[in-house]
Amino acid sequence: MGLFILRRVGVMLLTALCLTFVVFFMTNLYPNLEKLAKTQGNQRMSDEQVEAWLENRGYNDPLLIKYGRWLGVVPGFVNTMEDGQVLGSCVRPGVEPEDTPSFCGILQGDWGYSTRFKDEVGGIVAKRLGNTGYLMMWVMILMVPTALMVGVLAGMREGTKLDRSLSTFSIITTATPEYVSGVIFIAVFTSSAVGLKWFKGTATQAMENPTFENFFLPVLTIALYGMGYIARMTRASMTEVMTAQYIRTARLKGVSFPNIVMKHALRNALIAPFTVIMLQFPWLLNGVVIVETLFNYKGFGWILVEAAGNNDIQLLLAVSVVSVFVVLVTQLISDIGYVYLNPRIRIS
Amino acid sequence: MEPLGTFEIIARVFWQFTSVWIALIILFAVSVAFKRRLGLYGKLFDSPIGMVGFALVMFWVFTGIFGAMELIVTHDPLAQISGMKNKVPGTPVPGSEEGIYAYYLLGGDNLARDVFSRMVTGAWVVVQIAPLATLFAFMVGITLGLPAGYFGGRLDTLLSFLSNLILAFPVILLFYLLVTPEIVATGMPNYMAAVLFVFPIVFLGVLLNSRYYTQPNFRTPLLVAVLGVAIWLYLSLISTGGAFVDAGTYRIPGLPKLVDLFDVPGGVLVVFVSVVFVNSPTVFRIVRGLTLDIKTRDYVAAAQTRGEGAWYIMLWEILPNARGPLIVDFCLRIGYTTILLGTLGFFGLGLPPESPDWGSTINEGRKLLSIYLHPALPPALALLSLVLGLNLLADGLREESLRD
Numbered sequence: 176m177g178l179f180i181l182r183r184v185g186v187m188l189l190t191a192l193c194l195t196f197v198v199f200f201m202t203n204l205y206p207n208l209e210k211l212a213k214t215q216g217n218q219r220m221s222d223e224q225v226e227a228w229l230e231n232r233g234y235n236d237p238l239l240i241k242y243g244r245w246l247g248v249v250p251g252f253v254n255t256m257e258d259g260q261v262l263g264s265c266v267r268p269g270v271e272p273e274d275t276p277s278f279c280g281i282l283q284g285d286w287g288y289s290t291r292f293k294d295e296v297g298g299i300v301a302k303r304l305g306n307t308g309y310l311m312m313w314v315m316i317l318m319v320p321t322a323l324m325v326g327v328l329a330g331m332r333e334g335t336k337l338d339r340s341l342s343t344f345s346i347i348t349t350a351t352p353e354y355v356s357g358v359i360f361i362a363v364f365t366s367s368a369v370g371l372k373w374f375k376g377t378a379t380q381a382m383e384n385p386t387f388e389n390f391f392l393p394v395l396t397i398a399l400y401g402m403g404y405i406a407r408m409t410r411a412s413m414t415e416v417m418t419a420q421y422i423r424t425a426r427l428k429g430v431s432f433p434n435i436v437m438k439h440a441l442r443n444a445l446i447a448p449f450t451v452i453m454l455q456f457p458w459l460l461n462g463v464v465i466v467e468t469l470f471n472y473k474g475f476g477w478i479l480v481e482a483a484g485n486n487d488i489q490l491l492l493a494v495s496v497v498s499v500f501v502v503l504v505t506q507l508i509s510d511i512g513y514v515y516l517n518p519r520i521r522i523s
Numbered sequence: 524m525e526p527l528g529t530f531e532i533i534a535r536v537f538w539q540f541t542s543v544w545i546a547l548i549i550l551f552a553v554s555v556a557f558k559r560r561l562g563l564y565g566k567l568f569d570s571p572i573g574m575v576g577f578a579l580v581m582f583w584v585f586t587g588i589f590g591a592m593e594l595i596v597t598h599d600p601l602a603q604i605s606g607m608k609n610k611v612p613g614t615p616v617p618g619s620e621e622g623i624y625a626y627y628l629l630g631g632d633n634l635a636r637d638v639f640s641r642m643v644t645g646a647w648v649v650v651q652i653a654p655l656a657t658l659f660a661f662m663v664g665i666t667l668g669l670p671a672g673y674f675g676g677r678l679d680t681l682l683s684f685l686s687n688l689i690l691a692f693p694v695i696l697l698f699y700l701l702v703t704p705e706i707v708a709t710g711m712p713n714y715m716a717a718v719l720f721v722f723p724i725v726f727l728g729v730l731l732n733s734r735y736y737t738q739p740n741f742r743t744p745l746l747v748a749v750l751g752v753a754i755w756l757y758l759s760l761i762s763t764g765g766a767f768v769d770a771g772t773y774r775i776p777g778l779p780k781l782v783d784l785f786d787v788p789g790g791v792l793v794v795f796v797s798v799v800f801v802n803s804p805t806v807f808r809i810v811r812g813l814t815l816d817i818k819t820r821d822y823v824a825a826a827q828t829r830g831e832g833a834w835y836i837m838l839w840e841i842l843p844n845a846r847g848p849l850i851v852d853f854c855l856r857i858g859y860t861t862i863l864l865g866t867l868g869f870f871g872l873g874l875p876p877e878s879p880d881w882g883s884t885i886n887e888g889r890k891l892l893s894i895y896l897h898p899a900l901p902p903a904l905a906l907l908s909l910v911l912g913l914n915l916l917a918d919g920l921r922e923e924s925l926r927d
Contacts (some may be wrong), residue, residue: 185682193688197699206705322894346918350911352862354869355903358889360895369896376893457661457693464695465869469889480870484697492694498693 180511191496198495199242204489209232211486215290229374232262235243245278245287246490268293281496287489291419291481296493299478301494304497305314306382307463307474314459318405325402332438333414341409348403356394361469364392377471386426388394393470401455405448412447416440446516453509457502460482527613527626536628536639541584542594550581566923573693573919579912587650590643597624598637598810600923607631609895612638626829630773632884632898633891641879642901652791653860656798657853660860662723663799664806665849669805670835672814683811686804694801694817694834695866701797702872710768716761719799725752758895759784770841794873798863802856809852813845820844847924852915858913865906881906 180430193495201207209450212228222226228236228387233244235251243249244264251265253275261272267288279285329341348356363369365376375389416422417440425435464476482490527535551568558565565601567573589595598604612630616623629639671679689697706712728750735742761767763786768774787795796848817823817849819842826836860912867873876883881902 189869190684190688192690194691198696199531201700201706204706204709206708207703210705274733304723346914347911350858352864352865352910354885355888358885358892358899358903359893361889361899366893368895381571423864425609457691462673462692462697465866468870472788479693479696483696483703485706495692498696499691502691502693 176217176514180507183510185505188498190215191499194499195245195492195496196242198492199245199488200238200492203234203238203241204488210288211488214485231256233264243280245279245280246491247282249277249280250277253277254343257388267295269389286493288314289482289487289490291485291487291490295479296490300475300497301491303473303475303478306472307467309385309476310390310397310463310467313390313394314397314401317394318402321398321401323409323445323448324403327408327413327436327444328440330410330444331417331440333417336350338410340387343408345406345410347523348399350403351366351400353396354469356399357392357466357469358476360392360396361388376470378408378470384474386486391434392471393466396469397466400462401459405451405455408451409444409448413440414446419443446513449516450509450513453505453512455504457464457498460498460501525614526611527628532613532628533901535626539595539597539628539639540586540588540773545584546589547578547581548583551578553868563920563924564627566668566926567916567919570919570922572915573923576912576915576919577634579908583646583909584650586643587646587648591647595643596637596640597626597628598640600636600641601877602833603638604635605635607637608635609633609898610635611895612897614698629901630895630897633887638884638898638901640792642881643885644879645881645884646904646905646909648862648878649864649906650876651859652795652864656795656803657860659719659723659795659799660802660806660856661853662726663719663803664840665810666722666726666729667803667809668807669814669841670833672811673818673833673837673841686807687805689800690808694863694886695870697801698797698845698867698870698872701800702793702867706791707790712796713761713768715796715800716792717801719796720757724750724757727753729834731837733832734837737831751809755782756784756900761785763787790873792876794864794867797867798860798871802860806852806856809848810844810845813848814841817841817844847921851921851924854913854917854920858910858917860888861906861910861913864899 208229209225211223211234216224216228231254233241233254236252240249244251251263253261253263253265255261263275264275264287265275265285266272267275276285279287284297286300287295289296289299312415325341327346329345333340351359355470356468360374361376363497364371364373366372370428373388374392374393378389378393380386381390381393403514422435422439426432427438430439437446464473464479467474467476468480475497478490479494479498481487482494547788554561555566555568558568567577586595591820604616607614607627608629608631609691610627612628614627614630615625616627627637627639629637629642632638632641667682671682700706731746731749732742735745738764756849759782762778781794814837821839822844823836826840831840864880865882865885868880869886871883871886874883884902885899885906888895888902892899
């Protein structure tokens with residue numbers, strides 16, 4: 176088991192390295208750098224000025240050296256201008272040139288400096304991730320129990336009216352992407368045209384002061400899309416368990432139906448959905464970006480959109496590292512958990 | 524003129540779709556009449572869920588096609604008529620002359636365009652891109668997944684690692700990196716298109732070669748004809764305006780304009796390529812899993828004993844036996860592709876901003892959602908019903924294919 180985890184962590188690091196290099200490569204393509212120079216300098220820069228701007232800040236160096244700087248294995252770029260101004264990848268406003276470290280990369284714990292927010296990347300990501308983490312927590316609290324309940328209720332008696340209606344419900348939710356359900360919810364529950372006005376159409380205030388009124392709709396929107404899939408998996412696994420021999424034996428022994436479901440079937444039926452729930456995280460990440468844009472909630476998805484829109488290289492890299500780790504760690508947990516829940520499987 | 528009442532709007536919208544209803548009725552009548560002779564497709568008409576799904580899907584397919592033939596749309600989806608900004612459904616068009624439809628059936632949007640016509644035209648965008656992109660993703664996934672599952676070993680390790688790499692990327696981040704005007708300017712989508720679109724040709728070539736290589740007299744002309752057409756289509760697809768990549772600073776010549784069959788605009792190409800790129804690793808994983816399962820069967824062992832080639836076994840023994848799950852996944856995946864296209868539109872990536880596709884329209888409509896509902900809701904419900912139809916269709920197919 177230890178060796179297995181070690182190998183998986185190794186593959187994980189390799190994956191993260193490859194992915195960040197891809198992101199690095201794409202953000203450092205010349206048209207993207209030109210856009211960065213123009214948004215940071217000014218929009219009417221001539222080609223020569225753009226060239227000089229990039230040259231002075233070390234953006235024109237070979238790709239691998241720049242990537243090494245970001246990792247922290249190559250010394251940071253330093254360039255003293257004629258007027259004494261020091262430019263470089265490790266230079267931060269408010270830090271004297273003498274105090275500037277020569278290495279500043281991931282290995283030194285420095286995530287870089289955001290050109291969009293004019294702030295340390297580490298701090299921005301931590302703050303926004305907190306917002307999103309809070310949102311995700313409530314999504315999980317709403318989504319997982321509801322989905323499991325829907326799945327178990329539908330799967331315990333296959334083909335009944337209850338099964339049909341719950342299955343239809345879960346198909347509809349899987350067919351409704353967040354930007355559709357979000358728009359419908361906002362239209363129905365918040366607009367003055369329908370007049371219900373039960374909730375608020377934006378979650379801007381929810382960052383400081385989350386209440387049911389301003390926070391429920393974003394949570395519901397993300398939860399619904401994931402719910403259907405988990406419910407369908409649970410239903411499939413439940414129907415399979417309900418036809419198993421030991422359930423029939425229990426019935427013949429005279430165990431009551433609720434007892435069979437609760438004590439005999441449920442444990443075995445919940446193994447498969449566990450994996451599915453863990454693998455839902457990457458999908459939820461997409462949902463988060465859409466919902467945060469739709470409801471104007473400034474979290475992780477919002478900085479992703481901002482960083483990508485402004486070609487903020489170091490922020491974008493940090494965002495991709497975080498999201499890749501979320502994906503890979505949940506995969507690892509789902510594999511380990513699967514073995515733990517299902518003793519029939521042994522990792523060799 | 525008086526604005527239309529709710530009942531009259533519904534009746535008029537219903538009337539606009541006349542051609543679609545007729546096509547649907549004919550299709551269903553013919554299919555039900557001959558359902559015993561139509562294989563899996565015919566069996567679909569035994570399951571009510573499958574029939575509802577199929578009806579929903581075909582409704583939007585016919586809407587897309589007839590919409591493009593201008594049978595359904597009431598106005599030009601890009602034309603703005605002054606005085607119609609954000610008007611509620613059923614508002615008469617002021618000073619309407621002869622030849623212009625007298626009402627905005629589902630109202631006007633923020634730029635005074637007809638919501639109904641935009642929704643119908645948006646269906647055409649989806650019907651054009653989604654199935655084709657899914658098909659390409661399947662070609663890529665099958666061409667790589669079969670050998671990965673069949674041969675295993677290093678090839679499998681490498682390909683699986685690459686597919687996991689792409690899958691570990693959040694889709695939206697990938698879109699934000701790939702589908703920007705800056706990336707289009709570097710010519711990168713063209714390179715990706717050049718690589719990804721080779722797979723269907725390889726697939727076709729290997730498919731036919733492995734089947735007929737014992738009959739060279741028949742195989743050679745067949746391969747020349749099929750691959751000739753395929754390569755011609757491939758070159759037409761990847762070259763635009765006589766060049767393969769035209770990045771300003773450099774230019775790689777492609778097919779001359781004279782024999783270039785069609786031009787794909789840069790915006791559409793990048794959307795297409797990135798959707799194929801995102802979908803193919805999942806297809807790869809499914810195909811690989813199915814291959815691993817099926818290659819242990821007796822008929823594969825029999826073929827190996829007979830001395831059949833590896834590619835013959837993969838494409839003519841394993842693939843046909845994996846078709847059930849693949850067909851079901853194909854339907855689901857078209858739905859997923861539709862959602863992805865909508866996502867791209869929602870973030871304003873790729874397609875031009877005035878494009879009538881559903882995602883862009885929803886994005887535009889949501890900004891005024893607290894006051895005006897009508898610009899955002901029709902495309903949202905359209906997308907919902909199409910994806911729902913595809914899911915129901917997949918469910919029906921799964922049920923029917925499990926039955927035998």
